[in-house]
Amino acid sequence: MLANTDTHDTTDTTDTDDIQLLTQAWINERGAPEILAFEGQVIDRLLELLRAQEEHVEELSNDDANDIDFVRSVYLHEADRVKFVLQSYLRTRLFKIEQKTLAILKSPEYQACLSESELAYAQRFNQIVQETYEKSFLLDSLPPSLQSMDDPNIVGAPDLNQAVFFRTKVDFGDHLLPNGETLDLSKNKIYLLRYNTIKALLKNGAIELI
16 A cells, blocks of 8 residues: 555554545446546545655665665555546546537536536537537538537436446435335345436435446
């Protein structure tokens, strides 16, 4: 695990928790059909940790201890692992933004889930698509009803009816489904349900996607 640079010892509990939070955020993002809330605070803490670790590794390079190469390799390996998860998490979100740009930009709820950089990227990406669309299809020559990109068929909202696997983190007892039926959701069990039936549970952290 990444080390606590103040003690040069084992990983601080908070650091370990943040790595686990980021990993689960990545898994949730991959499994959810819609864009989820950006884990900005977790990412900021991990970026600061990585920066401190890089400085610590440089300090270790000046140490003559026999086992220093092994220690450095452990630090670098764990840092690479965190970077991989972070990059994968961000790439997953960018893919969703590019696939559902209009739906995201037309929804205040989805816009609130983006970081400032992601929102700027979505707006710029949409502008480029709009300009390309106008040049490629000669919109001015089409009837006004066909010139707008706000048509629901073009916007393409996320499919919230998509089935997802999830694991419960607490005991729910009987959970009411949209069709009026109830399902007993027990802690640490895996279930398969439509996303829109467990969306609220995911957002409040009571379940995790797998």
